[in-house]
Amino acid sequence: MTSSRKRLAAGLAGVTVAVTGCSAVQGVESDVVDYWLWDANQLPAYQACADAFEEQTGTEIRISQYGWDDYWQKLTAALVAGAGPDVFTDHVARYPEYVTRGALLDLETLEATDDVDPDDYYEGLADMWIGPDGGRYGVPKDFDTVALFYNKDLLAEAGLTEADMQNLTWNPQDGGTFEDVLARLTVDANGVRGDEEGFDPQNVVQYGLGSNGAGSYQGQTEWSQYAFSTGWHHTDEELWATEYQFDEPEIQGTLAWYFGLAEKGYMPPYEVIGSAPDTAQQFGSGQAAVLADGSWMIGTHTSLEGIDVGIARTPSGPVGHPVSMFNGLADSINAQTDTPELAGRWVAFLGSDECQEIVGSFGVVLPARPAGTAAAEEAFAQRGIDISPFTEAVEHGHTALYPLASHGSQVEAIMTPVMESIFIGRQDVSALTRANERINRLFAED
Structure with a gap:
């Protein structure tokens, strides 16, 4: 990732290319959840979360990672074609168009994600994922300053x-x-x-x-x-x-x-x-x-x-x-997933202290929950890196949201x-x- 998590690619409009063979959404319900993300640096951390989740639930999390440009091109084309992952990392500049086109599942319709508490996350992160219709379309995973x-x-x-x-x-x-x-x-x-x-x-x-x-x-x-x-x-x-x-x-x-x-x-x-x-x-x-x-x-x-x-x-x-x-990324669910409840449990786990502390311990990003960020601070400190200029902005309220x-x-x-x-x-x-x-x-x- 680079500036603005790199420049956003073209929107859903006009995309007609089909993506096949890349997801479970077109198949029968199974104990497998397909999950997509774009940052190769974060892949090991989320694989560790996937391993922990599979050990606890028996659900296999199948992770695919693509570079930024390929990610949005493949994801948009897949969603248009009725395919794509069950769960994916989402961006606040992208999800409004997905919501407009009915591509995202309202997380409040699922038992595992119907009671997301904004107070569990740094102030403002959870609110960014409430759509104009009042539905919730993402659970916070990290934040940027x-x-x-x-x-x-x-x-x-x-x-x-x-x-x-x-x-x-x-x-x-x-x-x-x-x-x-x-x-x-x-x-x-x-x-x-x-x-x-x-x-x-x-x-x-x-x-x-x-x-x-x-x-x-x-x-x-x-x-x-x-x-x-x-x-x-x-x-x-x-x-x-x-x-x-x-x-x-x-x-x-x-x-x-x-x-x-x-x-x-x-x-x-x-x-x-x-x-x-x-x-x-x-x-x-x-x-x-x-x-x-x-x-x-x-x-x-x-x-x-x-x-x-x-x-x-x-x-x-x-x-x-x-x-x-x-700014903060979140995990969203494909509206066409065949495994909504399993996907919901995975998203809930991704947004939990347990997963976010695992992610924080890798010292790559700053998780959306304070416990996860504390783990990240410790991981960076062990490498002699003081990240307080990034965290102080949030602690003091000296921030302004990414335009939504x-x-x-x-x-x-x-x-x-x-x-x-x-x-x-x-x-x-x-x-x-x-x-x-x-x-x-x-x-x-x-």
Whole structure:
């Protein structure tokens, strides 16, 4: 996974390809539940959960793992064709369209999942999976927040200390102390730093900040943390919104600053990273000294060979503190499963303390239940990794939810080329006002 758990693929509309031979839903009821997920790094943890569940119940969990792009293509095609897994890992930007098309089972219709208690999970995670019809379509499995990874050696070479990475400030006018640090960490081909006279922004060998790209409409790891810290949010309501707010000055000012970092030479321009940037390559090669990225990338970035990695909170903005996007995946059930009760028991187990503590003990992601996250904290600590910049955002309530609304694939299709055009420099941020009008017309036509 990368930015925004990577860019969402096209929606269900227009998909007609059938997938066969990949699921139990077309067969007779059995003691087998097919389960799909996309993250190879999490496969061992969920296999351990599957083994524990099978030992307790006699039900075999058959796990299939696909890469992000293949995952959504195969899953969407399978659901359209009446096939697919019994249970699968789901994303909040995807499930509204699945609900609209009747592809998901309301978990409150099953005995094993009809009494999910939101208080068992970090605040807000369970609420994200209540559909517009009041049904529950997912049980939380983990959560994401965003923090700053930094290269300690490059920091020292710049004459900075780890203390300089703490309590950073930011504003859309001059970038605050955060931009000061990025300028200092940027170096051109002649060895001149970004805050020194004679710096050449067109010939940079070390960027202060790595880039995840333009960020489409979510900006999860690219720009959302800065925009949120102005008090802005993507939509008029956090859950099931009907209006986007890209026409507001806070977001347009934030993005003018953010994309301006590339012009200044402090962040790689579009032509350097392209449409599918590899953040681990940028950070691991020393091309980027600092990287804003999600908690699911902790293991990846801290295991890069030859890089001594520190983690810090994102900078405090005009609201007076850092704000991170807060997102959580969940497990959903295919509405066409032949084994709904078995699938429900598996989903309930996936959302339990027992499974989430198993997952946490692998030190890959941060589970949705506090006990699971405590296990993850311990696992990371044993490797010398302090993940508190990711967990403090949740503990202090300094978060804003991933935008949850219908028409996700259509919003993506509108916003992606506009954001990339601004990043490249072909349009300025005023283009967001026109894009916002197009987006909001989708909801007006509902």
